[in-house]
Amino acid sequence: MTFELRGVSVRHTAAAAGPAALQDLTLSIAQGEQLALIGPSGAGKTTLLHTLACAHRPDAGQFTLFGDAPWAAGDVRRRALRARLFLAPQTPPLPPRQRVVTAVLAGRLPHWSLWQALASLVKPADPESAYAALARFNLQDKLYARVDRLSGGERQRCSMARLLVSRAEAFLVDEPLSALDPALAVQALGVLQEEASARKATLVCSLHQVDLARAHFPRIVGVRAGRIVFDAAREAVTDEMIATLYRHSDRGAPAESVPEAPATPSLITRCF
Template structure:
């Protein structure tokens, strides 16, 4: 298994002592090559679960293994090597604003570089062709030497995903990758992520607010609410009633495009 969670509970370090856990009593198994979407209302624990899978949060209770290893039983060095086999793409990628896009994308290779190689890459990008190829798959080939702070929100999201393509990760953890994209570009982006995961035979776990996209693109859906798994089922078994119950009394109902977003656009014929 890529990931196995047994009665897993996670608490945020800054949470009040008597606050409810961020994740509570989760049982979940994800096989290599499996692709699943995490859905649920805001605050359900989707981002926390992705960070936990990436070994960024230490569980408070329960069992947790990654590629058959228990990360928090390993030495710090061994845990670092285990993390290098994972790639977590946050919704807002931490890209230095004054950096060139080419440098930001090639930073995906830093975990496998020596200190000297990492320093040299800041002065002169080592493989701009690879960075261009990764960006082009997201329709950003013309942004290779642009500054990060000149990109739109959606372009920054896709720049972060281009980093994923240059990693050697064996499991891909992606948080809200299409939140700032129009429907055509969203489909394009999801198709590229899924193609990359399939070619690597890597697990792909993707959190989405766009329930229609999750149901259309992912064979397995995991519904989270208040830090608990409400359902874990093949998409064919997830009914409209189950979705409605998942979001019951939630002030923000799921829909394809949030009205406050200013989506990026891409030609429909340009496919990832």
């Protein structure tokens, strides 16, 4: 089992007086599974991804990662567990003056010594791998461009190219398609899923595009107000379930997915 949560609650320190961001949440994700997280804005999807990545320590409950309890382990052991993950946030924190090739190769930082990391800043260690990763997202011509010259969508794809050069066994990807047009969104999602399948890696992806989640992921977890509303195979997820998940939220489900529902919606890239 890659991830296992039992009765997990997470409270942000800045919101001590309000409800917990995750409340009594139980979820198991096997190695190699591909799972989509959906739900309205503020539902807790990002908090859940960061909890899986050991960026948030649960306030209650049990959490195991690759069969180990990361928060019961020492710092060295926890860093080793984190190195087996790749967390890509919705807005990648890419250094603006950095070259794209260097930003992509940062996906290998968890497995480099300090000397290797510094040396790669001066002379990229493996530009061929960075080029190949960028090519899968049609960005190979940006290899030596500066990050601050990229569009928002190009930055998102650059972050996903970084994932490809990592050695991660589990990919945690937060809203990777938010800045992409529909054709690029489908292409990028396909690359992520192909890479996960080839490595037998676990893929957990939060999406606002409910239609893409239902079309491409075998398992869908609906999250609302810090709780799991449903956890089901995509064939079992109905329009009524989606409509209920988004009902009375600030941003409902996309109209094309659920016609009767309201309209909806580091470290470096948390690459530990």
